[in-house]
Amino acid sequence: MIKKFLTLLVVLVTYQFCIAQISLPPSGDNQKSIVTQYIGSIAHVTVTYHSVDVTSPQGKSRKGKIWGKLVPWGMMPNNFGTAKEIPWRAGSNENTTIEFSHDMTVQGQPIKAGKYGFHIIPKENGPWTLIFSNNASSWGSFFYDQKEDALRVETTPVESAYHEWLDYEFTERLPASATLALKWENLSIPMKIELPNEKQLYVATLKDELRSSLGFSWTNVVAAANYCLQNDIDLEQGLKWADNAIKFGATNFTTLSTKAQLLSKLGKTSEADKLMDQALNHPSATAFQIHAYARSLIAAGKKDKAFEVFKFNFEKNNKAWPTHFGMARGYSALGQFDKAIEHAKLSLQQAPDQANKDYVAGLIKKLKKKE
Template identity: 25%
Template sequence: MKTKYHTILYLIVFSVLLCLSSTKAKAQKDNSKRPSPPAIANYENGVNKITIDYSRPSTKGRAIFGGLVEYGNVWRTGANESTTIEFNNDVIINGERLPAGKYGLFTIPDKDEWIVIFNKKFDGWGAFEYKSEEDVLRTPAKPSLNNKTDIFTIEINQIDSELSLINGVTIDLMWGETKVSLPVELTNSDNNNSENSSSDVRSFPWSSIPQPSDRLFLSKVLFQERKPSTLKDINEILLEALAEADYNNLSYFDKENDFVFVCPVEQFKEDGSPEDDPHRFNLTLKGLSEFSLKEIIRYLFNAKVGRYRILVFVISDDQLKFSSEKARYKQIMEYTKGSNKISSEVESKPFTDDHYVNVLVYEFRKSKESEEAKFVNPGEIKAKIHLNKADLFYR
């Protein structure tokens, strides 16, 4: 009797599971027959992987942006379920680090500029459950005219390294006669590692340093109380002062037996004081374990009108050699990535009476949106005033 009962029960459970499996398979099959069928855009280079899961609505003779999709409203960037995007490594978008993970990909279309949104909510229907407080990153993108695309399409395309300074891809959204491209800079797991061995620290790229806008030596009186005896000691003193003035994410380079670090690019006012947040460091590569001046110049090319500066600290017991020419973009692009701390080999070396802390100030100005930022030499403001207004050392 028990055996018969168990057999019947088994058959019932098996039938239910089979029915559920069949229903799920049917639902998945039916999705492909939707008016806006599902699609996936993939990119993989062996280290980085990007996956976009979306649906593809058709124009059907309708006016799309500014019509079917109203300007100024949050759009699901497709149809049906929310469009999702997933990164296996951190990426950098318009100077901001976006952590690895899965996000809802929303947009706010407009005639002259779109806002692309990466949101924590990725499992909703459309944009009905969208909440701005769950945004992880909002970033602008420029729309352009495109050959007519009847079916909404998302592509991930490799950027030509010979034509751009960025190592990455573009996410291209195309529908109707509109195309929106968002550059995405790729990182990898090695770049996300916060620990650096001596071999990881890059050598300073210039034997002759490009002429700065202005420079000064920090008086050793500023350090007397702490009595630094090693390069590690002087580095810690400098770091504390910089952190109090909100300078973080420094980029380190070895310079023979000494070291150099570079502060993030900073927007400043006419009198030398920092621009108010969020504009002060709006081009900073926040949260990065490395820093690249070639990226700075690329960001400055697309920056808003204003004044920008880069502070470079050179701790050395040798007299600095400067190039006879003013700093040029090609020279600045010789900076590759730095490290996020001083190398262990250098930090153990003594800080002697022959050492000086050199501060080099590079000023840039952008006068028009359509123009490249220009290097200012001589600087419009003396280096000491830059430090004073930034609340650094000379207060």
């Protein structure tokens, strides 16, 4: 008897093991989909879901019968699982999940890095409720428990172009944010996701990366310093990186000018001016680098200083391209349009290719209008 029981047990375990290993088509032909969107180059959001279509598995159209019918308004009765009422699983079959690689915000509310089960409470009138549950492994919403909610936010659906298949799309992508939208039939349910500490995250990542072999390249180190400079973030750290780049033996216009501009932003004007003069007069300084620095001064509202640098570049590089163009920029910033046009016309003759010729020609037209 015991032998028969053990034999039966082995058969049952073997059967269950085999069933767990085989691959079968998804229920209702609702294909599994995964979409990932990076916010910047470090943080990312991943949505995993099963995509259901408007047409039923039997081939019958359900147009006009999705919202409020197939997907009921409000919480729906549950005859299976542990919850009496459940939200919509925001997809089909398994749990729809949304994973955040870093701490972010959804609709302005903070959410920790991690994977969450995603559910929605649709409403016939008013905003819909989006639910992020700490339970990301259950099947659909059948075992939903409000006590496991990590975050609830609200959003208002908007009309959308027709979508036969339920899809998640990132409809807006910016350096520190993205808009994720569930689209199905004629509705879009959007949510704004933001990376609130984007710049600090980059600095922290750069610190880690520069502790590896990447930190032995002065170009990497000065690039990190320049990131701090351009984004007004952790300027003291940027200054340390600029110093390190120079200590590596890379004394050139790039390293010197980066350090000088960091010193300037830190209020160390005298030291900054002295170092920038050294950078401008360094043998490695090219006409294009000096021109770019002068352009940055115009952008910063330092028109007189910018003109000085444009003029210095013009004289140092013997009127070579793009120094006439720089003089045109400098004079136009000071409102001296006649002199600006004079240099712009000479610049047009020097322009090395058609794209630059077209650009200079466009500038001349603007200068004639005193724009």
